[in-house]
Amino acid sequence: MSVGTNITTYFEGSWHRGDVPIMRAADHGSWLGSTVFDGARFFAGRAPDLAPHCARVNRSAEALMIRPTVTTEDMVEIIREGLKHYGPEDAVYIRPMYWGIHGDTTAIVPSPDATGFAVSLEQIPMAPAEASATLGRTRFRRPVLEDNLVNAKAGCLYPNNARMLLEVRNKGFGNALVADAMGNVAETATANIFMVKDGEAFTPIANGTFLAGITRARHMSNMKADGITVHETVLTFEDFHQADEVFMTGNMSKITPVTAFEETQYQMGPIARRLREMYWDWAASEPL
Numbered sequence: 001m002s003v004g005t006n007i008t009t010y011f012e013g014s015w016h017r018g019d020v021p022i023m024r025a026a027d028h029g030s031w032l033g034s035t036v037f038d039g040a041r042f043f044a045g046r047a048p049d050l051a052p053h054c055a056r057v058n059r060s061a062e063a064l065m066i067r068p069t070v071t072t073e074d075m076v077e078i079i080r081e082g083l084k085h086y087g088p089e090d091a092v093y094i095r096p097m098y099w100g101i102h103g104d105t106t107a108i109v110p111s112p113d114a115t116g117f118a119v120s121l122e123q124i125p126m127a128p129a130e131a132s133a134t135l136g137r138t139r140f141r142r143p144v145l146e147d148n149l150v151n152a153k154a155g156c157l158y159p160n161n162a163r164m165l166l167e168v169r170n171k172g173f174g175n176a177l178v179a180d181a182m183g184n185v186a187e188t189a190t191a192n193i194f195m196v197k198d199g200e201a202f203t204p205i206a207n208g209t210f211l212a213g214i215t216r217a218r219h220m221s222n223m224k225a226d227g228i229t230v231h232e233t234v235l236t237f238e239d240f241h242q243a244d245e246v247f248m249t250g251n252m253s254k255i256t257p258v259t260a261f262e263e264t265q266y267q268m269g270p271i272a273r274r275l276r277e278m279y280w281d282w283a284a285s286e287p288l
Helices: 028-032 050-063 072-085 155-169 214-225 237-241 270-285
Strands: 005-011 014-017 035-037 040-042 092-100 115-123 133-141 175-179 185-188 192-197 200-204 230-233 245-250 254-261
Touching (some): 014 072, 035 050, 035 155, 050 072, 050 092, 050 214, 192 237, 245 270
Parallel strands (some): 133 254
Antiparallel strands (some): 005 014, 035 092, 092 115, 175 185, 192 200, 245 254
16 A cells, blocks of 8 residues: 555666555565565655665665665666656655565575565655654664664665554554653654754664664764754663754655643744755755
8 A cells, every 4th residue: 555646666777657566466576575675755856865775775785685686876867757747846755675586495594696686666755844743752662783774765674664553542642752762762653753852952872773774874974054952872762851842854745843741731832943944945056
């Protein structure tokens, strides 16, 4: 089932209108989960940071032991061709993906001999400027490299995120603030996390338990350019209870202010508002 509407699919060398079937029942990705993807955005006629997202899906494929078959440069061109099906007023979610087709003699290890590749474009509106979220605690944690593929944007990681979301939604919250294996804050179930204290921004240090996102890095660069001090450090849940402002960053919505973490309430703060303005200004300066 798709999330958005007006879908266009790249598969087997050409673009097709609609949500095209791309995987067979016996493909390794279908029954053993060797799938990776990435997500970029097209809005206001621009696709900011498209190349880094394409490069990351290739790294994710390698981490999942499947061979990437499309260069970053070629992938960018394929996607730009597909985006011609949409107008500059359309907001589109861009999802390149790979999956294993064959397994080795044990069936468990994906074979490098054949890799599936597709791109799905879905029209999904950008979140409005006034959108916000609430966070709750979950008993589920982010895994570590020794027991899962935390160095890839892999489909097999997302059932863990789904149970985080379901648990906190049943408590009345919109998203989960998630711990790493050591009990410190890692990210939310769907995005990276920042907090602000005394005018300075803080975000969990990338310790290998979560993907330090491309949008996260873009906001950090914009903050530094604007004279806002940014710290990557170890953060506890108590730090977030003491914060002046909290916001999430990710590809889908770019930046989302947090209005509550459990019983702690926040205002939609000035840094989140400033970062949203800066991101949209930066995106508008990117080439078509």
